[in-house]
Each structure stands twice: as structure tokens, then as C-alpha cells.
Amino acid sequence: xxxxxxxxxxxxxxxxxxxxxxxxxxxxxxxxxxxxxxxxxxxxxxxxxxxxxxxxxxxxxxxxxxxxxxxxxxxxxxxxxxxxxxxxxxxxxxxxxxxxxxxxxxxxxxxxxxxxxxxxxxxxxxxxxxxxxxxxxxxxxxxxxxxxxxxxxxxxxxxxxxxxxxxxxxxxxxxxxxxxxxxxxxxxxxxxxxxxxxxxxxxxxxxxxxxxxxxxxxxxxxxxxxxxxxxxxxxxxxxxxxxxxxxxxxxxxxxxxxxxxxxxxxxxxxxxxxxxxxxxxxxxxxxxxxxxxxxxxxxxxxxxxxxxxxxxxxxxxxxxxxxxxxxxxxxxxxxxxxxxxxxxxxxxxxxxxxxxxxxxxxxxxxxxxxxxxxxxxxxxxxx
Numbered sequence: 001x002x003x004x005x006x007x008x009x010x011x012x013x014x015x016x017x018x019x020x021x022x023x024x025x026x027x028x029x030x031x032x033x034x035x036x037x038x039x040x041x042x043x044x045x046x047x048x049x050x051x052x053x054x055x056x057x058x059x060x061x062x063x064x065x066x067x068x069x070x071x072x073x074x075x076x077x078x079x080x081x082x083x084x085x086x087x088x089x090x091x092x093x094x095x096x097x098x099x100x101x102x103x104x105x106x107x108x109x110x111x112x113x114x115x116x117x118x119x120x121x122x123x124x125x126x127x128x129x130x131x132x133x134x135x136x137x138x139x140x141x142x143x144x145x146x147x148x149x150x151x152x153x154x155x156x157x158x159x160x161x162x163x164x165x166x167x168x169x170x171x172x173x174x175x176x177x178x179x180x181x182x183x184x185x186x187x188x189x190x191x192x193x194x195x196x197x198x199x200x201x202x203x204x205x206x207x208x209x210x211x212x213x214x215x216x217x218x219x220x221x222x223x224x225x226x227x228x229x230x231x232x233x234x235x236x237x238x239x240x241x242x243x244x245x246x247x248x249x250x251x252x253x254x255x256x257x258x259x260x261x262x263x264x265x266x267x268x269x270x271x272x273x274x275x276x277x278x279x280x281x282x283x284x285x286x287x288x289x290x291x292x293x294x295x296x297x298x299x300x301x302x303x304x305x306x307x308x309x310x311x312x313x314x315x316x317x318x319x320x321x322x323x324x325x326x327x328x329x330x331x332x333x334x335x336x337x338x339x340x341x342x343x344x345x346x347x348x349x350x351x352x353x354x355x356x357x358x359x360x361x362x363x364x365x366x367x368x369x370x371x372x373x374x375x376x377x378x379x380x381x382x383x
Contacts, residue, residue, distance in 0.1 A: 068105050083113065
């Protein structure tokens with residue numbers, strides 16, 4: 001028996017850090033397209049059902065268009081989809097899951113969706129599901145605590161699958177090792193391992209194994225710059241349960257289409273370093289447009305020509321990327337030849353100003369920038 005483990009779709013995420021409204025909308029559409037794309041995996045691997053371990057929505061109050069879009073995407077998967085609420089779309093009085101509009105859209109567009117809003121065994125044709133839904137955004141108690149005593153009266157032959165949403169071992173959805181560890185905390189060590197066959201987790205946005213039979217699937221479509229070397233967002237997990245009491249097989253599948261790049265800081269000791277920078281960017285992005293976000297940190301020293309070349313590179317990146325997050329500490333240090341070309345101009349005024357700025361550049365940072373502006377103006381005037 002094989003099924004799909006996923007979580008943290010966060011449909012309706014606003015992406016407020018993206019300035020361009022068209023790009024924000026493209027990112028929101030891509031999350032839905034990625035969910036619809038799971039149909040090919042389901043069919044290709046003969047998966048019996050899907051479990052979504054919290055945060056189908058980004059908000060506990062999604063608008064009606066977002067509700068309809070989610071239901072349509074879930075309905076397109078056709079197999080049963082079992083989902084629990086997470087901290088973003090928690091259950092409880094007045095929650096979206098109990099609103100008339102959602103229930104109407106679910107009935108019409110996603111009859112295959114079953115929300116598991118209560119802690120208690122759910123026996124299906126293929127497995128026993130043991131949901132641990134969040135009824136509030138922040139739960140002080142371990143949502144899996146009800147399972148510590150071990151279940152009773154369950155079918156002996158069916159594998160037992162826990163569905164939970166929360167942080168383990170200090171990992172939380174924020175991506176920070178010590179964030180939110182006092183809330184929605186799951187203590188895997190207190191769950192009797194022999195009583196459960198697989199623990200499907202949500203909240204941590206990177207794919208990660210956190211126990212012999214416990215995995216975070218991560219979000220199927222990356223939504224932030226990853227933190228840490230082992231963070232692997234943009235995946236789902238195909239889980240094979242041979243039978244009750246047998247170890248599951250877990251196969252990660254990359255599903256993310258939008259790429260968030262955060263390479264190591266790049267030093268530019270001279271203009272020659274720009275060739276290496278361009279090669280590194282080409283390796284990350286290639287000729288793609290509108291599909292990547294890049295966080296780039298630059299330092300080093302460049303002359304006039306190198307500085308102009310860098311600005312041209314960044315101008316192209318800004319047009320091609322969804323977002324360019326740039327941090328730079330570049331020192332302008334014109335070469336002797338570049339300075340001589342200014343101070344020896346036939347125009348006496350330009351030559352005089354350039355000479356004065358050249359003399360002041362070691363003590364006055366503004367003189368360096370003024371030299372650069374002078375160089376640019378001379379270039380505009382035709383050399």
C-alpha cells in the first residue's frame with residue numbers, strides 16, 4: 001500500500017515581500033498548479049490516498065476565491081485526500097472548515113476531501129489514520145499526547161499512520177531552530193514506536209526525517225529562502241507501508257517549480273571576479289525568466305568598468321527574476337589607467353575636477369562616487 005504524504009500548501013499566501021503584483025499572483029497560482037500536478041504522481045505510482053498534515057490554507061480566514069481554488073485543486077486529485085488543520089488554518093469554533101461556503105464548495109468540487117477535525121482513529125480501506133489536529137494556532141499541549149497510551153480495538157492488519165502538525169527537536173515552520181518550541185511541540189520519544197507504522201508531520205517547510213518512522217514532508221512549493229544546509233523544501237513523500245508492524249519505505253519526490261536561491265557570499269577582488277559571478281548565476285538560473293528568486297551578497301573592489309558591468313548584470317537579473325534581494329559592500333577603486341583617462345582629458349574643466357577628486361578619494365568617500373559619476377557622464381557624452 002502506497003500513499004502520498006504532503007503538508008504546508010498554504011494556499012492564498014500573500015507573498016507581501018514581492019513588490020510586483022503580477023509576480024505575487026504568479027507565485028500564488030503556482031502553488032495551486034503544483035497541487036494539481038500531484039495527480040501525475042498519484043496515477044504513476046498507484047497511490048491509494050493523500051494525507052495533508054496541516055496548513056492547506058495560509059490563513060484561517062481565506063477569501064471565497066481561495067476556498068474555491070483549493071477545493072478545485074483537491075478534487076482534481078480524485079483519490080481520497082485526508083487533511084488535518086495546522087497552525088495557519090486551525091480548527092475550532094467559527095473556523096473555515098465549518099463555514100457554509102466551504103462545505104458547499106467541498107461537496108461540489110472536492111468530494112474526495114475529508115477533514116479530520118477531531119483526535120481519534122479513522123479506519124479506512126487501506127490504513128488506520130490517527131489525526132492530531134490543531135484546534136488553536138498555538139497549542140500548549142502536545143497534540144499527539146492522546147496516542148501515548150497506545151490505541152486499542154483497531155484492526156490488526158491495517159498499518160497505523162499518525163498525522164500531526166507541530167515542531168519536533170526544536171524545528172518549526174519559521175525555520176529557526178529555537179523558535180516556537182513552547183507551542184505545538186511534538187515529543188516523538190513518548191510515542192510507543194511499536195504501535196505505529198508511520199508518523200506524517202507538517203509545519204517544518206523542509207523535507208526532513210526526524211525519527212525511524214517519522215518524516216516532515218515539507219512544503220511542495222518552496223515559499224522562502226531556505227535556512228541551513230539540510231533544508232530541502234519543494235518535495236512530497238511517497239510512502240510504502242508493506243503491512244502492520246513493518247518499516248515503511250519513503251521516497252522523496254521533488255515537486256517545486258519556483259526556485260529560491262541563496263548562494264554563499266561572493267567576493268569580487270577585481271573585475272575578473274565578475275566572470276566567476278556570471279558563471280555562478282548562469283549555473284543557478286540559466287535562461288529562465290519569472291521562475292527564480294535570488295538572495296545575493298557581494299563584497300570586493302571594482303573599478304569604473306567593473307562597476308558598470310556589475311550594474312548591467314544586476315539590471316538584467318532584476319528583470320528576469322521574481323525577486324532580487326541584494327546586499328553589497330563594493331569598494332570603488334578605479335585603476336590608474338581609468339583615473340589617467342579622466343585627469344588627462346582635453347576638456348580642462350573635466351581634467352581639473354578629476355584631478356581634485358583623485359587627490360581627495362583616499363580621505364573622502366564621496367569623492368570616489370563623484371569620480372564614478374564623472375566617468376559615467378563623460379561616457380554619455382561620447383567619450
